[in-house]
Amino acid sequence: MSSRRQFLGTLSAGALGALWINAAATRTVQAAVARAGGRSPEDLARDEDFWFQVQQAYTVDRSMINLNNGGVSPTVRVAQEAMRRHYEHANKAPSRTMWQQQDPQVETVRTGLADAFGCDREEMAITRNASESLEILIYGIDLKAGDEVVAAALDYPRMLNTYRQRELRDGIKLNLIDLPSPVTDAEAVVAAYEAALTPRTRVILCSHVIFATGQIMPVRALCDLGxxxxxxxxxxxxxxFAHLDFRRDDLDCDLYGTSLHKWLTAPHGTGFLYVRRARIGDIWPLMAAPEPRGTDIRKFEEIGTHPAANRLAVAEALGVYGALGAARKLARLRHLRDRWIARVAGDRRVRFATKLDDAHTGGFTTVEIEGIEPSPLTGYLWQQHRIIVTPIDYGGVRGIRVSPNVYTTVAEVDLFADVLEAVLANGLPSGQ
Ligand SMILES: Cc1ncc(COP(=O)(O)O)c(C=O)c1O
Incomplete structure (x- = not known):
């Protein structure tokens, strides 16, 4: 392992990026990108021949139209294949093949993730999901009775519940701010967080993108405030992560947790935790480590025996993402979003939970329809049309969240728009 780490240590970040792409990208995506030449992401977003190639990198069942990629995405084909290979290899003699061979290889994935996020690999921990990454932080920062935490009522329920558990157990206080939906004034949002701070505030929790609405939050300004x-x-x-086009330094954040099975389309049960180097020593690991106050980022990975296969196969998902490029992916997601929105936005009963410009929304949003409840509409879309969306009834937002991904076709988005138009014209069938 040490010689491999030394080898990787000699490569620049750019060279490592190239290594990822060459080692792991699917031939179809790579070839399509090569043919695309110097075209702009926005131009390419409309090129169905290009996106046809990308669609082939997934093994989805096209008899269903999956517009819930925000919940969890299908794993890109090459990552599934790699995971199967790694899993079979692990099972030859796991104490040797998994613990001794494969677990050290995870270092390569750490380097790839750090390269994609824009941090040092000694600041990157590989976890099982965003929940684990964020709970490490939520439990890992010392709080005592009377200390306060500021978060938004629209933050993800599990993260808020973790602080609620600390309220019961440790006597801390969670102060939630209400965000307007849509947000139209980022400065007012930052001012609302600032107004909620008291001399007892010890932590701010904020979403980069609000799960219920797709709202992009002013994270950089919130990190500056903190x-x-x-x-x-x-x-x-x-x-x-792998949805918006950004790097760590765009946010200037110290603590960041994400899943990789949503927008990166990596194997299910993968995530990362970034902790700025100077802060690692201050944060307790969730499961005990030999040096809990140490500064080795790997202390956050002390979780006992776990499969190496899904972690290793993150390399393949990174390769595909690297080949496609963050800007091309985001432009395509926005193109798909705008395509269905254009069909229904003119109806006065239709309202969107985000402002539909680049500053406020990426590839997904939530649509609220006056007089139509989210759950029956979701049920109707699935039962009658095999279209999958997410009903949202959370923090005052009541609608359906529509989150296509790069494998989604325009025909699928158009079919969804046809059905939505019909619902607007005729309502839901009785009994729905
Ligand atoms: C904003 C946000 N945070 C955290 C999570 C938890 O992610 P996971 O289930 O992958 O741990 C989700 C899941 O949807 C989410 O939307």
């Missing part, structure tokens, strides 16, 4: 006031800011990036 730094000015000496308060750590935990960024929940479950819906942002």
């Amino acid at each position: 730094r000015r006031r000496g308060i750590p800011v935990i960024v929940d990036g479950a819906h942002a």
Whole structure:
């Protein structure tokens, strides 16, 4: 392992990026990108021949139209294949093949993730999901009775429940702010967080993208606010990494957790935790480590025996994402979003939970339809049309969240729009 680490240590970040792409990208995506030449992401977003190639990188069942990629995405084909190979190899003699061979190889994935996020690999821990990453932070920062935490009522319920559990157990206080939906004034949002701070505030939790609406939050300004006031800011990036086009330094954040099985389309049960190097020593691991106050990021990975296969196969998903490129992916997601939205936005009963410009929304949003409840509409879409969306009834948002992914075809989006138009014209059938 040490010679491999030394070898990787000699490569620049750019060279490592190229290594990922060459080693792991599917031939179809790579070839399509090569043919695309210097075309802009927005131009390419409309090129169905290009996206046909990308669609082939997935093994989805086209007899269903899956517009819930925000919940969990299908794993890209090459990552599934790699995972199967790794799993079979692990089972030859796991104490040797998994523990001794495969577990050390996870270092390569750490380097790839750090390269994609824009941090040092010694700041990158590989976890099972965003929940694990964020709970490490939520439980790992010391709080005592009377200490306060500021978060938004629209943050993800599990993360808020973790602080609620600390309220019961440790006597802390969770202060929630209400965000408007849509958000139209980022400065007002930052001012609302600032107004909620008290001399007892010890942590700010904020989402990078709000799960219920698709709202992009002013994370950079919130991190600046935290730094000015000496308060750590935990960024929940479950819906942002490999969806938005950004790097760590764009946010200037110290603490960031995400899943990789949503927008990266990596194997299920993968995530990462980024902790800025200077902060690693301050944060307790969730499961005990030999040096809990140490500065080795791997202390957050002390979770006992776990499969190496899904972690190793993250390399393949990174390869495909690297070949496709963050800007091309985001432009395509926005193109798909705008395509269905254009069909229904003119109806006065239709309202969107986000402002539909690049500053506020990426590839997904939630549509609210006056007079039509989210759950029956979701049921109707599935039962009558095999279309999968997510009903949202949370924090005052009541609608359906529509989250296509890069494998989604325009025909699928158009079929969804046809059905939505018909619902607007005729209502839901009785009994639905
Ligand atoms: C904003 C946000 N945070 C955290 C999570 C938890 O992600 P996971 O289930 O992958 O741990 C989700 C899942 O949807 C989410 O949307």
